[in-house]
Amino acid sequence: MTTPDKIPVTVLTGFLGSGKTTLLNRILTEQHGKRIAVIENEFGEIGVDHQLVVNAEEEIFEMNNGCICCTVRGDLIRILGSLMKRRDRFDYIMIETTGLADPAPVAQTFFVDDEMRERLALDGIVTVVDAKHIWQHLDDSTEAKEQVAFADVILLNKIDLATPAELDKLEARIRQMNPAARLFRTRDAVVEMDQILNLGGFNLQRALQVDPMFLEPEYPFEWAGVYELAPGSHQLVLQDGPDPAMNVVLLPVKSADYGGLEAVQLEAVLSFSDEEIPVAPGSALRPGPGLCRLDLQGKGEKRFPLETPVGGAYALFTEHHPDEFQAAVHGSALLEPVVAKAYKPDHEHDSEVSSVGIAVPGDLDEKKLNHWLRDLLMNKGPDIFRMKGVLAIQGDSRRFVFQGVHMLFDGRPDREWGNEPRHNSLIFIGRNLDRAALTEGFQQCLARP
Amino acid sequence: MPRAALSASPSAPPLSVGWSADLGDHVVRAAWSPDASRLALATIGGPVIVFDRGGRLLYEVPGHPSGTLSLSWRADGRALATGGQEPVARIWDGASGALLHELEAGRHWVEQVAFSPRRDFLATGCGRLLKLWRGGGELLRTYPEHPSTITDIQWQPGELFFASASYGQLATFRPDANEPVKRFAWKGSILTIAWSPDGNYVATGNQDASVHFWYRKSGKDLEMTGYPAKVRELSWDASSRYLATGGSAVVIVWDCSGKGPAGTRPIQLDGHENKPLRALAFQHKGPFLASGGQEGRVCLWRPSQHDRLVRMAELGSSITQVAWAPDDRSLAAASASGVVRVFSPAEK
Incomplete structure (x- = not known):
């Protein structure tokens, strides 16, 4: 039996009324010739034939060990487990979460469950934001903050209902929470499909190309x-x-x-x-x-x-x-x-949800790095929503790319560094992050030249 | 605990093949009729195909158009129940395949149908809804909603009770009362239930890569952790002494005699090339254990003689089901690509 390629999964989050269903309908109509399976957790009005739509009740399974990082979505495991047995294979899977969903258990499902991990690959988390009404939620809703913080792509939707000044202000606020996401201003959720689908599994290189600013190096000196x-x-x-x-x-x-x-x-x-x-x-x-x-x-x-x-x-x-x-x-x-x-000074963020980008040239000592990451994720895992990076490991001619959701970590060697200067770029997005401690801790992992 | 050690490639004489068929679709369930005269196979595409013992096709029923998920024979073999990716269960004539009844089981997929082993009760699980029926289609009881989707229903061998599993609990129910006889609360997701044949123990395989084990009467429990993956394969031997478990590339067999399995080292049976196990079944009365792995191999073991591998066969794609005929004289194995093979193991 040949091992089939992993099927990409996109998770669609956003508050009720943000335009999620509009976007989903757009994806389904524009992706002609592709078989897309949609798992809906909310009653939406999907008006597209020939695609499989399964309505599921969100079931969040915590584990007996109490680890929040092992929390998964039982409904997805069951339903996707059945869908993957079918002969008429799917090219793509879309999961539309409820407006109040915490994106972590959805994302973690594709890391924690062995069957899901083997057959499916989380391609990206797309969050649709209502440009007019998100403000109130960003201030008082944990879910809204998390949906923004977990996103790989954010659509600032319904821009026709907000002024350019309001949009700039909103964008700045969102950027502060999650500078790694690609952000698009949309009306009626109109966006190029290749901007939101087939991102290639949290490809950081692509994120860097789109927005190199977010990893502008930060140094311990000013x-x-x-x-x-x-x-x-x-x-x-x-x-x-x-x-x-x-x-x-x-x-x-x-x-x-x-x-x-x-x-x-x-x-x-x-x-x-x-x-x-x-x-x-x-x-x-x-x-x-x-x-x-x-x-x-x-x-x-x-x-x-x-x-x-x-x-x-x-x-x-x-x-x-x-x-x-x-x-x-x-x-x-x-x-x-x-x-x-x-040099760019270390920022002080007041916001509860923020990001810390670290960029330093040089090689990392693999042992020190593993040790630091293990300790960090064990102690701060629940507060670290997302983490992504490209690293230069001493003794390896290839770039090491990784991403994580809470404590779960997925990394692999990538292409050769070649003539490119060896450097490390990574970003943490989460709650109550200690910029100084993260930066210092990471720098301690640098190998002595 | 379970450790997947690579050993030399195992070898054993081949299982002797009685007959073979190719259904061309993933086989999700294989079930012998109680008199061992028929073998029903449910495919993920929907159709349920019924063969006689010798491999002659008897009939095919459409099952559930968007996918069949579960299958159960009534004790007299005259009815066959199916559930699938729609909110109805269906009861078919066991001899002809004619549709007899459609049961409104709830609002979601009917992932569980379970006839009681001796009397005429059928339990259906549809989302969080548990219902009890007669094989003739009458609804006897709708139980209060479960806290989450029902993942398994298994009648206790003495059939006074059946157990249902869901996230957060294992519960036992009687046919004549709404309230559970016993509720074993446990914070975790239970995927599968296995009663010991003597009815004293109930074991569960869990999402969090563990096996849980309850003494039915005292409600005391034990937990076996450290499996590399979620555990969906469980099987007891006829004596209720051995519990075979999956969740690994190696079959882990716990010996529950004496003070076991607490504090004991399990027997480990390594024959699946480091690929995850997908199916396990002890004989109903005999000592043999069949295991099927993702690599497509069926192994026949005799765990009471520890790691003795007795027979082997290859089906070419991931094994999905292994099922012994009730008289233990035939072993059916089915695969993800739709191959069905019925073996007649010579050894007794």
């Missing part, structure tokens, strides 16, 4: 400047600022330009995950790896000598932007950096 320093001693001078201490790293660079700066960024990231070396005012900073924690307590100007026995270009990485302390480097006179770069 600023770096490259200085030409003559041999001898210089001064880093800081005035009073908002924090009692600041971490800095001083690294020699090959050339006093952006290329030189970028070449040492990874080293700086690694240094920032080192143990801090306390440095009191008046004590010297020397170039090289090692994280210096400048003591900035007390009033008045603080001076830290920079010792550079060899002249050349040096990059100073600072935890906070130097403007916050009117920080400057003095030689015989005030020195301006040859090049300077501000």
Whole structure:
């Protein structure tokens, strides 16, 4: 017996009245020549012949072990189990959930149940949002937040009922909760089918291509400047600022330009995950790896000598932007950096549901990564709705792509890195995520070069 | 606990084939009539095909047009009940295949039909609705709705009770009362029920990759965990000593004699090339166990002599059913591509 290819499954979520059924009808009419099986959990008006529509009552099965990540949809297992035995095979399966459904058990069904996992592949979660009425739900409904947070594709539907300014505001709000989803503004749920179907199993590469912004790297420092320093001693001078201490790293660079700066960024990231070396005012900073924690307590100007026995270009990485302390480097006179770069600061999100994107160049230590992920998912699994990423594992010439739903994790080696620089991009979407802890934890998994 | 160890490819003499047929569609159920004279096979496409013992086609009934899911013979063999992907159950004449009755079983699929083994009761499970009928089509009782879809119905061998399984509970019912005789509450999804032939134990196979085990009288229970997959295959041997379980590539057989199975190591029968088991059946009176795997092989074991593999056969696609004739002289096996083979195991 040959193993049949897995049948793709798309889960359609959205509140009652958002336009789910309109979209479903559109999919069914536009996908000519394809056999689509639809599992409906809500009484909808599907007006398309020749397609199999099964109405099912949502049955959420929790497991005796109490693990929410093992919670699955019993109705889907039973019904899909029967459908898959049929000779007239289906090309596609659509599952329309009720407006108040939690998307997690649906998604988890395709990971947890062995039969489902073997024969079906969750292709994507599509969430339809009523652009006019979603606001009230985003504020007070856990389900609405979860439906947005779990989505791979979000349709901002009924745009004719909202002003462009309202739409921009809504889009920004949704982006903050789930920057990884592809977002389309639609009227009557009109959207190209290949934007919502056959996404290829949460293909992150595609998500990145569509919206590279969401993984704009975040660094443990906010600023770096490259200085030409003559041999001898210089001064880093800081005035009073908002924090009692600041971490800095001083690294020699090959050339006093952006290329030189970028070449040492990874080293700086690694240094920032080192143990801090306390440095009191008046004590010297020397170039090289090692994280210096400048003591900035007390009033008045603080001076830290920079010792550079060899002249050349040096990059100073600072935890906070130097403007916050009117920080400057003095030689015989005030020195301006040859090049300077501000890095995206770590965000503070107020929203309960948010996302954390991490992008760092370099290779990961597989053991450390496994250990970290295991601990993380065990402790925070219930709060992590979705996670996706592309990773560079030390010793493997291929990209490693993964995605997960709560504690469930699905990953595999992908294509070769080739000439592309090896880097890691991942995103977590969930509730009460601790950005600093996630970023730091991940950076601890980097392999020493 | 269950561990799938790759061993050398097993070998055994072939099972001797009595007859063979190709139905061309996934066989979801195989059931011998109580007098062993007929074999009914339900296909997922709908048709139910009935052969005589020698392999002669007797009749075919349409079953349920969008898919047949369940099948049961009445004790006298004169009626055959079917359920499928529509809200009605049907009763057919066991000898001719003529449609006798249509039963309004509820609003969903009729996933369960179960005639009692001696008297004339038929239980149907349709979504959360459990109903009891006479084989003549009269409705005797509609039980209060179950908490979730009924996944299995099995009459106790003494047939004073039957058990129903659903998410969250196993319950036993009498034909003459709405309220369950006993309710075994358990937070988990039960997929299948197996009464021990002596009626003392009831075992369940579960979605969360475990086997649960209740002592019917005391209500005490035991749980066997650690299976690699959900457990849908269970079979007791005639002595009620051995319980064979699936949920793995290896047949796990628990010995319930003495203080067992608590704290004991099960017998492991490894013959399916690391592919999941799909069917298990002990003989009704004899010592042999038949197992069928996704790789398409049927194995015949004698678990009381531990891992002794007695006979083997290949059907070419995933085995879906194995069923012993009530006299144990024939073993039917059916596959996902529709192959049906009836063996006459020589050993007794």
